[in-house]
Amino acid sequence: MNKKKPFTSEDRKDAQGRFMDNPENLRTDKESIYDMHEDMQTVDPIPLEDLKMEEHEEKHHHETKNNSSSEEKYK
Numbered sequence: 001m002n003k004k005k006p007f008t009s010e011d012r013k014d015a016q017g018r019f020m021d022n023p024e025n026l027r028t029d030k031e032s033i034y035d036m037h038e039d040m041q042t043v044d045p046i047p048l049e050d051l052k053m054e055e056h057e058e059k060h061h062h063e064t065k066n067n068s069s070s071e072e073k074y075k
Helices: 048-059 061-065 069-073
Strands: none
Touching: 048 061
């Protein structure tokens, strides 16, 4: 199997383009971790913050009339 070296922040190059081009949806000027390795370029990332918000909405579905994760995601 292909051995990869451990990831460090020094390994990340400066990113090209706006921060929304970053699949992790994090504001950063560094290259995406999905662009660093060829085998990761076909992976569809799921932003963990969005996943947690949606899970919370499913558990507390009565509160969703007053609060929406869409407003938080797309500010």
